[in-house]
Amino acid sequence: MGVPTAQVSRGRGSPAYSGGVSEEQRQQGRAGGGAPDASGGDTTGGGSGRNGWEIARLFGIPVHVNSSWLIASLVIALVFTPFVLDQVPDLGGLAYLVAFAFAVLLGLSVLVHELAHSVTALAYGYRVRRITLHLLGGVSEIEGDDRRPWPDLVIALVGPLASLALAAVGFGLLQVLPDGTVVRLVAWQITTANLIVGVFNLLPGLPLDGGRILRDLVWAMTGRETTGTVVAAWFGRVLAVGLAVMAVLPLLRGSLDIIWLAWGLMLAGFIWIQAGIALKVSKVRSRLPAVTTRDLTRRAIPVPADTPVSEALRRLEAAQAGGLVTTGRDQQPLGIVNEAAVRALPVERRPWVPVSSVSRLLAPDVRVPVESAGEKLVTLLQAHPAPEYLVVDADGSIYGVLAYDDVERAVSGLAGRPSAPRG
Numbered sequence: 001m002g003v004p005t006a007q008v009s010r011g012r013g014s015p016a017y018s019g020g021v022s023e024e025q026r027q028q029g030r031a032g033g034g035a036p037d038a039s040g041g042d043t044t045g046g047g048s049g050r051n052g053w054e055i056a057r058l059f060g061i062p063v064h065v066n067s068s069w070l071i072a073s074l075v076i077a078l079v080f081t082p083f084v085l086d087q088v089p090d091l092g093g094l095a096y097l098v099a100f101a102f103a104v105l106l107g108l109s110v111l112v113h114e115l116a117h118s119v120t121a122l123a124y125g126y127r128v129r130r131i132t133l134h135l136l137g138g139v140s141e142i143e144g145d146d147r148r149p150w151p152d153l154v155i156a157l158v159g160p161l162a163s164l165a166l167a168a169v170g171f172g173l174l175q176v177l178p179d180g181t182v183v184r185l186v187a188w189q190i191t192t193a194n195l196i197v198g199v200f201n202l203l204p205g206l207p208l209d210g211g212r213i214l215r216d217l218v219w220a221m222t223g224r225e226t227t228g229t230v231v232a233a234w235f236g237r238v239l240a241v242g243l244a245v246m247a248v249l250p251l252l253r254g255s256l257d258i259i260w261l262a263w264g265l266m267l268a269g270f271i272w273i274q275a276g277i278a279l280k281v282s283k284v285r286s287r288l289p290a291v292t293t294r295d296l297t298r299r300a301i302p303v304p305a306d307t308p309v310s311e312a313l314r315r316l317e318a319a320q321a322g323g324l325v326t327t328g329r330d331q332q333p334l335g336i337v338n339e340a341a342v343r344a345l346p347v348e349r350r351p352w353v354p355v356s357s358v359s360r361l362l363a364p365d366v367r368v369p370v371e372s373a374g375e376k377l378v379t380l381l382q383a384h385p386a387p388e389y390l391v392v393d394a395d396g397s398i399y400g401v402l403a404y405d406d407v408e409r410a411v412s413g414l415a416g417r418p419s420a421p422r423g
């Protein structure tokens with residue numbers, strides 16, 4: 001049974017900024033890298049429901065299984081049961097138990113594969129958010145701020161190697177286990193499954209581990225990760241088409257193997273979709289360096305919080321700025337004046353109302369340096385979710401206000417300029 005596991009690495013800032021791309025990416029993100037494993041892939045992003053239940057914590061990494069894994073295990077057990085009875089007829093009802101044990105061992109094999117990716121990633125100083133086992137395999141969500149091709153290549157490679165090592169151990173066991181026994185039967189199945197998982201995941205197309213290895217090689221040679229991703233993603237699409245053809249081929253010959261057909265088409269669809277996501281994410285990432293705080297910030301001037309609205313507007317006009325930041329007694333920035341609230345305020349009342357009553361509080365303790373840009377900027381904003389941020393100059397003085405939406409729009413390529421002051 002093919003259980004590919006693919007590994008996706010993502011960077012840290014990127015997740016959110018797959019922005020515009022898809023929900024999955026947001027969670028999986030890759031500024032650094034998450035890693036779905038091809039055994040299944042990673043259909044799971046971070047969404048709470050889809051991550052399933054935490055069943056263990058290994059090396060400090062939360063291990064989750066989701067409902068699709070339970071369903072897959074059940075199907076595997078049901079499919080395997082007749083086979084068990086065929087090989088060891090006197091088992092009777094116990095055959096179900098043996099088949100289920102096989103499904104569980106298969107899950108453990110995938111877990112070993114994912115742990116190989118994750119523990120290696122930890123050793124390189126990356127972070128691992130979680131490992132999730134699901135319908136088609138598993139996914140390790142790996143994040144790193146400073147990713148490089150060679151560590152990424154090693155992280156991708158160790159997963160399939162772990163599967164092949166398990167297959168080798170199984171092969172050794174098969175030499176000593178007596179013929180015709182249940183234990184030997186299960187050992188044979190697990191050995192075969194790990195061999196398939198190891199070899200399949202080495203196929204050179206994203207999102208499979210082999211695709212990541214290809215991407216990292218091209219990345220190392222060209223110095224451009226985007227080039228590596230594009231090449232490896234197109235290889236992935238070719239693989240997906242090949243897999244779909246192989247799944248349908250028996251039909252053309254007049255025989256129907258529903259499991260082969262369904263599994264093959266599901267994997268082909270999964271690989272095709274994930275390869276497409278990898279292409280989109282790389283497009284977004286390639287735009288990141290051009291996203292700068294300076295370009296997106298609306299200039300703002302400070303006014304004491306108790307300044308009357310009319311006077312604040314006069315200063316705004318005089319300074320030809322785009323916004324007003326209210327400050328406290330110690331000159332500390334407090335909030336941003338809400339334009340809509342100002343407009344809603346009758347002109348005759350403006351001299352009597354302090355700007356503080358028409359302002360929103362800024363995210364406290366978050367100062368965005370005006371020189372920040374690209375992935376660092378995105379990472380900073382994601383760590384402190386807020387609609388607007390105070391942008392400061394190198395000397396800490398108020399430069400302006402940055403809207404999260406403007407950054408998201410710039411990253412998704414929809415616009416490059418700050419939106420009009422909003423209220």
Ligand SMILES: [Zn+2]
Nearest residue numbers: 005007037159
């Ligand atoms: Zn893998």
